[in-house]
Structures are given as structure tokens and as C-alpha cells.
Amino acid sequence: MDSNKSDRRRFLKQAAALAGVAAGAGLAAKGQPASAQPQHVHNEPPRRGARYSLDHLTHYTPLQDYSGIITPAPVHFVQQHSSHLPDIDPEQHRLTIHGMVDRPLSFTMEELKRLPSVSRVHFLECQGNSSSTIHATRADPNMGLPVQYIWGMTSCSEWSGVPLSVLLNEAGVQKEASWLVYEGADAGKFNHTLPLAKAMDDVFVAYGQNGDPLRVEQGYPIRMIVPGWEGPFSVKYLRHIKVVDQPYNTWNESMNHSVSRPDLGGKARWYHFQWGPKSVITRPSGGMQMPKGYVQITGLAWSGAGRVSKVDISTDGGKSWKEAKVQGPVHSKAHTRFTYDWAWDGQEAMLQSRCTDETGDVQPSLAELTQHWGMQLADWKKPERPRAIHMNAIQPWKVARDGSISDAMFA
Ligand SMILES: Nc1nc2c(c(=O)[nH]1)N[C@H]1C(S)=C(S)[C@@H](COP(=O)(O)O)O[C@H]1N2
Numbered sequence: 001m002d003s004n005k006s007d008r009r010r011f012l013k014q015a016a017a018l019a020g021v022a023a024g025a026g027l028a029a030k031g032q033p034a035s036a037q038p039q040h041v042h043n044e045p046p047r048r049g050a051r052y053s054l055d056h057l058t059h060y061t062p063l064q065d066y067s068g069i070i071t072p073a074p075v076h077f078v079q080q081h082s083s084h085l086p087d088i089d090p091e092q093h094r095l096t097i098h099g100m101v102d103r104p105l106s107f108t109m110e111e112l113k114r115l116p117s118v119s120r121v122h123f124l125e126c127q128g129n130s131s132s133t134i135h136a137t138r139a140d141p142n143m144g145l146p147v148q149y150i151w152g153m154t155s156c157s158e159w160s161g162v163p164l165s166v167l168l169n170e171a172g173v174q175k176e177a178s179w180l181v182y183e184g185a186d187a188g189k190f191n192h193t194l195p196l197a198k199a200m201d202d203v204f205v206a207y208g209q210n211g212d213p214l215r216v217e218q219g220y221p222i223r224m225i226v227p228g229w230e231g232p233f234s235v236k237y238l239r240h241i242k243v244v245d246q247p248y249n250t251w252n253e254s255m256n257h258s259v260s261r262p263d264l265g266g267k268a269r270w271y272h273f274q275w276g277p278k279s280v281i282t283r284p285s286g287g288m289q290m291p292k293g294y295v296q297i298t299g300l301a302w303s304g305a306g307r308v309s310k311v312d313i314s315t316d317g318g319k320s321w322k323e324a325k326v327q328g329p330v331h332s333k334a335h336t337r338f339t340y341d342w343a344w345d346g347q348e349a350m351l352q353s354r355c356t357d358e359t360g361d362v363q364p365s366l367a368e369l370t371q372h373w374g375m376q377l378a379d380w381k382k383p384e385r386p387r388a389i390h391m392n393a394i395q396p397w398k399v400a401r402d403g404s405i406s407d408a409m410f411a
């Protein structure tokens with residue numbers, strides 16, 4: 001990419017065409033690979049009195065049903081803030097970089113693939129995952145939800161693409177610049193802001209998912225991957241990146257992904273970036289039956305800060321903890337598989353897992369997290385449950401004497 005002059009010329013030439021692309025939906029579907037066909041493999045759980053229904057497609061990853069750490073692409077979770085998935089012709093699609101740069105650039109998908117690439121294993125997690133909102137709107141009050149519907153908005157893939165720093169350096173970021181604001185090509189033009197320091201660190205523009213092109217649901221032909229940070233930073237169908245000198249408080253950040261905080265007099269904290277340490281036991285878990293005698297407890301742990309260093313297991317409701325085996329491979333900012341050999345004696349039990357990451361940060365209990373947020377534990381039991389996003393509390397699974405297992409987080 002040293003042909004800056006021709007890039008600039010091409011950019012100017014394409015500006016007009018891009019304006020047309022931005023306005024016009026209904027691009028012809030062309031040459032999409034089989035792996036990129038929409039696959040609606042699992043449906044929404046029943047909703048009970050949903051409080052906010054936007055045009056929204058949601059699919060949950062069946063975390064209980066696969067082994068290892070890589071989520072099979074057809075069951076990667078989906079959070080799409082529009083009524084349908086865009087139908088993008090990769091030959092027409094362009095990524096533009098403009099704003100506070102010396103050389104505004106426009107890339108075809110072929111040009112992106114010719115640039116230096118990286119392949120990295122990272123989790124991607126919706127900021128609403130494992131929140132009480134899911135319990136409040138989807139749970140039958142008499143029945144705990146399976147892990148898929150409480151925790152299934154996190155998935156982990158090997159993503160391949162171009163480091164954003166390569167693209168930004170090519171465009172020449174001006175020294176007053178400090179943030180990016182960027183937008184997808186879906187109907188809702190989903191957009192987000194990102195501090196420049198993170199953009200230059202480990203963010204990349206991905207075109208590959210587990211060796212295949214991105215699945216349509218995951219942002220085909222390209223998406224942002226912002227490792228370790230909450231899902232909405234990773235804008236799908238990426239089309240425009242504008243380099244700016246301030247955060248933009250886009251709708252998705254200020255309205256849809258903020259949470260009102262009682263300890264701040266009802267003000268919302270807009271900027272939540274990095275996921276804290278998290279983990280969940282996926283087998284056996286809610287809705288399953290505990291066998292008598294030997295059972296392998298298994299689950300996933302991850303952290304937005306780096307590698308998982310340790311996972312502890314409690315079977316007695318947090319009174320005592322023992323270290324689980326970390327199965328490996330252990331990647332930074334990636335799901336990490338753990339196992340723990342146990343024998344169930346037929347008595348009531350409470351299973352919990354607790355993640356510690358390489359920075360020494362430890363996953364909090366719900367009580368600790370609640371206190372940290374300036375809330376009361378009783379708040380979770382109110383009929384209008386707080387819209388808790390950014391949750392990373394320890395998940396308790398209750399084992400009854402008859403072997404049935406249920407969610408004991410908010411139930
Ligand atoms: N263009 C676009 N990007 C988007 C979204 C969207 O609706 N449109 N949803 C965001 C949210 S809220 C999340 S959690 C992740 C979900 O990514 P996935 O659907 O690939 O799992 O994408 C983010 N990027």
C-alpha cells in the first residue's frame with residue numbers, strides 16, 4: 001500500500017459511488033460462500049412480558065453442546081439491531097478511512113486481503129450476556145433457564161484479518177486525533193466509538209472466521225474485532241471509519257448500552273470497555289440431570305484483560321474452593337476450557353466456578369458486584385429488575401436431591 005496517490009484518486013472517484021451505496025439497500029447477492037448462508041439453528045426462548053422490543057435478531061450459542069474452545073461458526077451467537085441481515089456484494093463493498101488523516105483511503109475486499117494479516121483466537125461477548133434482564137424477560141418464574149439462554153451471548157472463534165494499525169498508518173493519523181467513530185452497512189447503520197490507543201494496539205478488521213469467510217450473521221464481508229472489549233465495539237459489515245478528536249456518544253452507546261446507576265443518582269455510565277474475568281460451568285448446568293457418582297464438571301472461563309490464569313470450583317455454595325484443570329490451549333482474551341472431577345453423593349449442592357486472570361483480577365460474586373455498583377441485592381428481586389449489563393458475577397447452579405439442576409443466580 002505505498003501507492004498513496006492512486007489510492008487518493010481512487011478514493012475521490014469512489015466517493016460519489018459510495019454515497020450511492022450508503023443510500024441504496026437491495027444490493028445484489030453474489031458469490032457468497034456456503035458457510036456464509038444464514039443458518040437459524042436455534043430460536044429465541046419464550047419471552048415473558050418483554051419490556052423493550054426493537055427490531056432485533058438474537059440467537060444464543062448452545063455452550064453446553066460443544067467441546068474445546070472454538071464455537072462452531074453455525075452456532076456463533078447473533079445480536080443484530082435490525083430486522084434483517086444485510087445482503088452485501090463483496091465486490092461492491094468498500095472500507096473507507098477518513099476524518100483526521102493525511103490520506104483518506106478506500107479499500108476493496110481484495111486489497112484488504114493482500115495486506116499483512118493476523119489470525120487470533122478471541123471471545124466475542126454481548127454486553128447484555130448473563131444479565132438479570134434475560135432472567136426477567138425470558139424465564140419461566142418457576143423454572144431455571146439453561147446455560148444457553150443465560151450465558152449464550154458469548155462465543156469464541158479464530159478470527160483472521162488486517163491489523164487496524166496497518167490501515168491507520170497507511171492513512172496517516174493526524175496528531176490531534178484521539179478517537180474513532182465507525183459504522184456498519186446494515187439497515188440501522190450500527191456505529192460505535194473507540195479510543196485511538198486501543199485501535200492502534202490489538203484491534204483488527206476481520207474477514208475470516210475459523211478459516212472460512214465471516215458468516216453473514218457475523219458481519220460478512222468484514223467486521224471490526226476489538227479483543228476483550230464488549231460486543232458492540234466489534235461493528236459488523238464495517239464500511240466507514242472516521243478518525244476524530246472526541247468520543248461521539250452514538251445512540252448504541254448512550255441509549256441502548258448504558259445502564260442507569262443508583263449510586264450516581266440515576267446517571268448512566270456510558271463507557272464500559274473491557275470485560276472483567278468471567279466463567280461458567282456449562283455441563284452439568286441448568287435443566288440437566290446430575291448423575292450419581294463420578295461426573296466431569298466442565299465449563300469456560302475468559303477475561304478481557306488477557307489470559308485466564310486459574311479457575312476455582314466450589315460445590316458447597318462458596319464455602320470451599322478447589323482448583324480446576326485448565327485444559328488448554330490458553331489464548332489471551334479467549335474462552336478457556338476447564339474441567340473438574342467430582343462425585344455427587346446425592347445431597348443438595350451448589351456448583352460455582354470462579355475465574356482469575358493474568359492480572360490477578362478475580363471474578364466477583366453477585367453480592368460483591370452489586371455492592372461495587374452501589375446497588376442492593378434486594379434490587380434484583382424487584383419485579384422491574386434493573387437492566388444489568390456488563391455483568392461478570394459468579395453463576396451458581398443448584399443441585400436438588402432428585403438430581404435436577406437449576407439457575408440460582410436471581411431465581
Ligand atoms: N453492524 C452491526 N454491528 C454490530 C451489531 C449490529 O447490530 N450491527 N451488534 C453489536 C452487538 S450489540 C454485539 S453484542 C455484537 C454481536 O456480534 P455477533 O452478532 O457476530 O455475535 O456485534 C455488534 N456489532
Ligand SMILES: [Mo]
Nearest residue numbers: 079126127231
Ligand atoms: Mo450486544
